[in-house]
Amino acid sequence: MLKFDKPGRLIxxxxxxxxxxxxxTAGVRRLILGMTFENTEKALDRTCSDLPLMKRxxxxxxQLVKRIKAHLGGRNDDFLDVxxxxxxxxxxxxxxxxxxxxxxxxDAVTYGELAALCGKPRAARAVGSIMGSNPVPLIIPxxxxxxxxxxxxxxxxxxGIDVKARMLFREGYVANEEYAAGxxxxxxxxxxxxxxxxxxxxxxxxxxxPQPAWDSxxxxxxxxxxxxxxxxxxxxxxxxxxxxxxFPTPAEILPMKYENLRAAGLSNQKVSYVQDLAAKxxxxxxxxxxxxxxxxxxxxxxxxxxxxxxxxxxxMHLIFHLGRLDVLPTGDxxxxxxxxxGYGFDEYATADELxxxxxxxxxxxxxxxxxxxxxxxxxxx
Numbered sequence: 001m002l003k004f005d006k007p008g009r010l011i012x013x014x015x016x017x018x019x020x021x022x023x024x025t026a027g028v029r030r031l032i033l034g035m036t037f038e039n040t041e042k043a044l045d046r047t048c049s050d051l052p053l054m055k056r057x058x059x060x061x062x063q064l065v066k067r068i069k070a071h072l073g074g075r076n077d078d079f080l081d082v083x084x085x086x087x088x089x090x091x092x093x094x095x096x097x098x099x100x101x102x103x104x105x106x107d108a109v110t111y112g113e114l115a116a117l118c119g120k121p122r123a124a125r126a127v128g129s130i131m132g133s134n135p136v137p138l139i140i141p142x143x144x145x146x147x148x149x150x151x152x153x154x155x156x157x158x159x160g161i162d163v164k165a166r167m168l169f170r171e172g173y174v175a176n177e178e179y180a181a182g183x184x185x186x187x188x189x190x191x192x193x194x195x196x197x198x199x200x201x202x203x204x205x206x207x208x209x210p211q212p213a214w215d216s217x218x219x220x221x222x223x224x225x226x227x228x229x230x231x232x233x234x235x236x237x238x239x240x241x242x243x244x245x246x247f248p249t250p251a252e253i254l255p256m257k258y259e260n261l262r263a264a265g266l267s268n269q270k271v272s273y274v275q276d277l278a279a280k281x282x283x284x285x286x287x288x289x290x291x292x293x294x295x296x297x298x299x300x301x302x303x304x305x306x307x308x309x310x311x312x313x314x315x316m317h318l319i320f321h322l323g324r325l326d327v328l329p330t331g332d333x334x335x336x337x338x339x340x341x342g343y344g345f346d347e348y349a350t351a352d353e354l355x356x357x358x359x360x361x362x363x364x365x366x367x368x369x370x371x372x373x374x375x376x377x378x379x380x381x
Contacts, residue, residue: 001081002060009051011040012065014072015170016163021068022048023061027083031136033072034157047135068138074170074198076105079139087135092120096130103144105171110148124148132156143167150175151208166201179203182325182364186371189360192342196371196380205370206323211246213288214281216321217303218247220313221273222266234265238274253278273308280306296324319366328365330354338372341381 009022009030020032020040030047032040057065064082071077080101086094095118103109109117111124111131120126131142132154143164147153155164174180183203187194210216222238223231235247241256241264242248248256253274261271280286286306291299296318303314315329329335330351339349343357361368375381 002064002083004060004083006059007051008054008057008061009044009048010054010057010061010065011037011044012057012069014069015074016072016166017159019068019072020044021061021065022051023064024051024085027085028064028136028139029085031138033137034155034159034163036158039158071105071138072167072170076171078104082139084136084139087133089130092118092123092126093130095119096127097134097140100140100142100145103141105141106173108144108146108168108173108175110146110150111153112148114145128153138167144173147208149208162201162204165204169201175202178325179367182367185364186361186368190368192375192380193361193368193371196342196375199380200371200374203367203370205319205366206321210321210323213291213317213321214250215246216317217277217288217306217309217313218274220316221270221277221308224270224308224313237264238266240264250278250282254282269308273306276307277309292322296327299324319370325366326363327369328354328358328361329369332369334373334376335369338376338381342372342375 004023004025004027007024009020011018011020013019014033016033018033018035018037018040020030020035020043021028022030022044029051030044032043035043054061056062067077067079071079086097089097096114099117100109100114111127112121115121115123115127118127127145131145134140134142134156137143137157143155145153152161152164152168155161157163168175179202183197187197211219218238219231219235222235226234238261239245239247241260242252253261258271261274262268266274277286281288286302291302294302299318299322300311300314303309303317304311312329312331315327315332318324318327319329333348335354336348336350339345339354339357340347343349343353345353349357358365358368372381
């Protein structure tokens, strides 16, 4: 059992960014991760201002810092010997926090399962609230708690679910066997992707709870040739044309005045694209539910019958909505740049260069593409 001979607090860097740590002789009081240095410092000041600020740790404090760095770098540690200064909470909350410590790296538990283990099987929502107020994440591993369907749900750091997903990935937790097989294959055949995967973590092209196919296609049309921010702004205005949480349905779009769609920010062309998509879905000419049963090329054939949906947009639907794993969008500018940068081509890799480079990635070329996009975002390229 670790023993802290004197209290202290400090901030240090890890593979997951900055970590703030505060401890007393009774145990760790606060652990903060997934925030910028400035916000880590502020959060540590709010909760541990009575503890002396240290430039470097010593004794068992130094040992714990070393172990946290190693764990977040991929060397598993259960931290069961680390004393924790538990907050003053009710009996059930205390039982949940203590029981959660027994969920070891590589494993996970649902909120409902944890509630049942603590004697209240119907208290899953309460367990979620307790996770949100956990003062020492990682040591009390709230990132190993999932929704009943295996979804990651929330994580109370600035990085949110992305941080949670990377932590679980480094611990060896496998949520999807097929994704795990794809990652193993890509790491084996391609050292460039191996490096990116180590930084980026698990494959997450498909959200835990994908939006409806109709919403996905409208989003793709809205975002064409726009920055992410501009696309999000216009998409929000289009959603607000009706009272529901999603986009207007095809039946709502068809009688809608042209001026209303233009006022939401859609260009003349995009208004015609949205109207054509609505007409084809409403008439049944395009059956969105049937797409799931079609081959990749047949999905592309069906979608490209819609004005404004080309091969690239159809491929994005295959990857990000239908979850197809072997799509290689050779016309994607970002993928062309990433491939050129990673594999020594000119500024933009050609379609032929992409095909030849990507041959080794099959049957996981969607996954390789996604990781190369992540590499452009600061993940290893």
